[in-house]
Amino acid sequence: MQYLKIMESINEQIEAGLLTPGSKFPAERKLAEAFDTSRITLREALSLLESDGKVFREDRRGWFVSPSPLSYNPTNTDNFKTMALKAGREPRSELLSSQLIPCPRNAAKLLGVEAFTKVFKFERLRFLDERPVAVTINYVIAEYFPRLEEKNFIESLTHTYKEDYKVLYSQTRYHIRTSSLQGDIAQALRATSGSPAMLVERVNHDQNGRLIDCDLEYWRHDAINIQSVATLTQED
Amino acid sequence: MQYLKIMESINEQIEAGLLTPGSKFPAERKLAEAFDTSRITLREALSLLESDGKVFREDRRGWFVSPSPLSYNPTNTDNFKTMALKAGREPRSELLSSQLIPCPRNAAKLLGVEAFTKVFKFERLRFLDERPVAVTINYVIAEYFPRLEEKNFIESLTHTYKEDYKVLYSQTRYHIRTSSLQGDIAQALRATSGSPAMLVERVNHDQNGRLIDCDLEYWRHDAINIQSVATLTQED
DNA sequence: AAGTGGTCTAGACCACGAC
DNA sequence: TCGTGGTCTAGACCACTTC
Numbered sequence: 001m002q003y004l005k006i007m008e009s010i011n012e013q014i015e016a017g018l019l020t021p022g023s024k025f026p027a028e029r030k031l032a033e034a035f036d037t038s039r040i041t042l043r044e045a046l047s048l049l050e051s052d053g054k055v056f057r058e059d060r061r062g063w064f065v066s067p068s069p070l071s072y073n074p075t076n077t078d079n080f081k082t083m084a085l086k087a088g089r090e091p092r093s094e095l096l097s098s099q100l101i102p103c104p105r106n107a108a109k110l111l112g113v114e115a116f117t118k119v120f121k122f123e124r125l126r127f128l129d130e131r132p133v134a135v136t137i138n139y140v141i142a143e144y145f146p147r148l149e150e151k152n153f154i155e156s157l158t159h160t161y162k163e164d165y166k167v168l169y170s171q172t173r174y175h176i177r178t179s180s181l182q183g184d185i186a187q188a189l190r191a192t193s194g195s196p197a198m199l200v201e202r203v204n205h206d207q208n209g210r211l212i213d214c215d216l217e218y219w220r221h222d223a224i225n226i227q228s229v230a231t232l233t234q235e236d
Numbered sequence: 237m238q239y240l241k242i243m244e245s246i247n248e249q250i251e252a253g254l255l256t257p258g259s260k261f262p263a264e265r266k267l268a269e270a271f272d273t274s275r276i277t278l279r280e281a282l283s284l285l286e287s288d289g290k291v292f293r294e295d296r297r298g299w300f301v302s303p304s305p306l307s308y309n310p311t312n313t314d315n316f317k318t319m320a321l322k323a324g325r326e327p328r329s330e331l332l333s334s335q336l337i338p339c340p341r342n343a344a345k346l347l348g349v350e351a352f353t354k355v356f357k358f359e360r361l362r363f364l365d366e367r368p369v370a371v372t373i374n375y376v377i378a379e380y381f382p383r384l385e386e387k388n389f390i391e392s393l394t395h396t397y398k399e400d401y402k403v404l405y406s407q408t409r410y411h412i413r414t415s416s417l418q419g420d421i422a423q424a425l426r427a428t429s430g431s432p433a434m435l436v437e438r439v440n441h442d443q444n445g446r447l448i449d450c451d452l453e454y455w456r457h458d459a460i461n462i463q464s465v466a467t468l469t470q471e472d
Numbered sequence: 473a474a475g476t477g478g479t480c481t482a483g484a485c486c487a488c489g490a491c
Numbered sequence: 492t493c494g495t496g497g498t499c500t501a502g503a504c505c506a507c508t509t510c
Contacts, residue, residue, distance in 0.1 A: 001479075004429065027495060038481055040276075043496095048430035051287075052416040060488055060496050069413065075466035169468050177305065177461035178414065178434065180288040192497080193240065194284035196432060198414065225413035226462070230311035232405050237498075263476060274500055279477095296477050296507050428478080 006035050006045035014054060014065055021067035022131065025055070028063075051196060053222035058190040069225040070128060074174040074200065079156040080126050080136075089128050095154050096123040096135070096188060100142060107139040110203050110214040118142040120149060125188050133223035135185045140213040157213075161206075168207045175201040176226060185218050196221045242271050242281035250290060250301055257303035258367065261291070264299075287432060289458035294426040302458040306364060310410040310436065311464045315392040316362055316372075325364050331390045332359040332371070332424060336378060343375040346439050346450040354378040356385060361424050369459035371421045376449040393449075403442045411437040412462060421454050432457045 013019050025031060025046075032042040046063055049055045056066050070087055084091035103111065103119045111119070119139045126134040138157060140148060145165055153160040161167040179199040181191045189195075200217040249255050261267060261282075268278040282299055285291040292302050306323055320327035339347065339355045347355070355375045362370040374393060376384060381401055389396040397403040415435040417427045425431075436453040 003479080007430075029495080038483090039496095040482095041480060044479085047283075048416060051414070051430060051432045053414050057496090061490090062496070074464075075468060077468050171465065171467050173463075173465045175461065175463045176412065178287075178289050178432070178457045180284060194243075194287060196287045196414065221414045225411065227409075227411045228310075228466075229407065229409045230464075230466075231407050232311060232313050239498080265476080274502095275477095276501095277499060280498080293477090297509095298477070 002035075002037055003041050003045040003048070006037065006042065007048055009035070010045065010049060011054060019065045021065050022129070023065050025063040025065075050222075056220060056222050057192060057195070059186075059192045061190065066222040067129065067131065069223055070133070071227045072200070072224050073228050074172065074176070074202070074226060075228045075230070077158055077169045079158050080134075081155050084128055090130070092127040092130070093154050094125045094127070096125050098122040098149065100149060103139065107214060110201065111139065111141065111211060113141065120145070122153075124154065128223065131223075132189045132220075134217055134219040135188050136215055136217045138213055138215045141211070144210070144212055161212075167212065169204050170207045170209070171205040173203045178221065179218070181218060181220075189218075189220055191220065198224055200224075238271075238273055239277050239281040239284070242273065242278065243284055245271070246281065246285060247290060255301045257301050258365070259301050261299040261301075286458075292456060292458050293428060293431070295422075295428045297426065303365065303367065305459055305461040306369070307463045308436070308460050309464050310408065310412070310438065310462060311466070313394055313405050315394050316370075317391050320364060326366070328363040328366070329390050330361045330363070332361050334358040334385065336385060339375065343450060346437065347375065347377065347447060349377065356381070358389075360390065364459065367459075368425045368456075370453055370455040371424050372451055372453045374449060374451045377447070380446070380448055397442075397448075403448065405440050406443045406445070407441040409439045414457065415454070417454060417456075425454075425456055427456065434460055436460075 028039050028042060032039045035042060046055060050057060054066055055063055057063050070084065070089065072083065080093065081091045099121050100118060101121055103113055103115060103117045105115065107119065108115050108117065120142055121137065121139050123135060123137045125132055126136060151160045151164060158169060177199050179197045181189060181195045181197045182193055186193045186195060198219040198221045200219065203214045204212055206212050264275050264278060268275045271278060282291060286293060290302055291299055293299050306320065306325065308319065316329065317327045335357055336354060337357055339349055339351060339353045341351065343355065344351050344353065356378055357373065357375050359371060359373045361368055362372060387396045387400060394405060413435055415433045417425060417431045417433045418429055422429045422431060434455040434457045436455065439450045440448055442448050
């Protein structure tokens with residue numbers, strides 16, 4: 001169980017502040033030598049620290065110290081930018097794709113619509129302090145938002161809803177589970193295929209109770225933590 | 237990238253229902269031979285399926301197909317037993333430890349009390365269909381619940397609160413993040429040290445707004461998914 | 473007692489990122 | 492182009508589970 005000692009040793013250095021968040025580790029071969037072990041054992045140690053959210057990897061780029069996670073409150077309408085700014089982080093978003101398409105099966109299931117319904121699908125890549133942390137995919141029921149494709153919603157969809165359509169989110173059904181990053185999503189996040197992820201699915205209703213959109217958010221699992229306050233319902 | 241093909245192949249078999257939830261895989265050496273690969277590569281494939289929550293491991297016992305996760309709603313007061321029964325699962329709980337102690341630092345921080353305050357700490361192991369899925373650690377402010385140690389709260393603390401003390405949960409502050417299993421907790425869950433986990437922290441208030449307890453729940457990450465509905469607060 | 477998973481070694485080649 | 496991480500091989504020993 002060398003790898004446990006290596007883990008602890010690296011962990012101590014992180015917690016002592018010797019390794020700053022976001023900084024890169026030395027090459028695997030050098031670290032392995034420093035700990036007098038094989039590369040495989042070293043990678044085992046780093047992988048466990050990755051599971052724990054203490055370090056992360058960028059595909060073929062190396063290992064880095066994880067910055068502190070962003071607190072995410074699924075029960076408020078703060079958009080990504082607002083959330084990040086409140087936490088003193090630097091947000092940025094990129095539009096990856098945007099199309100008007102017949103609703104794919106998985107989204108149709110969430111939206112409770114038939115498979116032919118037209119939806120806007122758009123994917124955005126979210127950065128925190130220039131680190132890519134999430135890919136968000138939105139499906140918006142097209143008939144409720146004419147000409148949505150002409151708007152500038154890259155930063156905030158909620159803002160466009162409110163200003164241009166007088167629509168406010170009022171209720172959301174959310175669903176959070178662990179998952180893993182694959183294919184294009186992994187690539188966009190500069191992650192290795194199979195990296196652990198947090199998947200947040202939301203289905204949103206407007207102020208009239210109408211179901212208007214849903215979104216799938218794939219987060220690097222160390223970049224987010226869910227935090228909220230709930231008033232409890234007593235059931236008997 | 238053999239391991240991707242192996243992953244897909246195993247995945248297909250799971251989704252086709254050829255491998256039933258909870259069933260054990262053949263020995264690693266046999267699987268490796270079947271896929272004409274080395275044990276290390278096979279383990280790589282299984283580890284990624286583990287990250288994704290499709291399979292799980294019991295320490296030195298082998299690999300198993302993950303049963304479907306339990307939906308966990310942090311905004312209702314359903315206890316573990318009720319939650320499980322509603323989902324058609326078979327719950328069981330074991331008391332691991334129970335003591336009256338001065339509040340340890342981490343709990344004191346959550347409870348907002350001084351370090352000397354007396355608390356009941358108790359740890360329970362939760363099973364679903366005889367699979368150990370979570371270790372829950374509760375810290376209860378002792379002065380509010382005299383003789384709590386004499387009660388039978390193994391199944392449900394909420395029930396004891398209500399029946400014996402006329403106390404109801406009314407508000408909870410929750411915090412969910414990925415983590416990893418270590419030491420005793422890993423052992424209790426029959427998991428390897430470093431296995432991925434979901435950590436749910438809750439701080440609970442009673443009907444008078446009084447902070448009464450907190451709990452830390454370490455879940456095998458494939459055994460749980462968070463699901464809830466929220467009425468949104470508009471902030472401007 | 474046999475078989476299994478956990479851990480580890482000492483290499484290797486390739487494709488990609490960084491320069 | 493050079494070094495790096497991603498991937499893979501072909502073993503080995505031990506402690507533990509299972510029979």
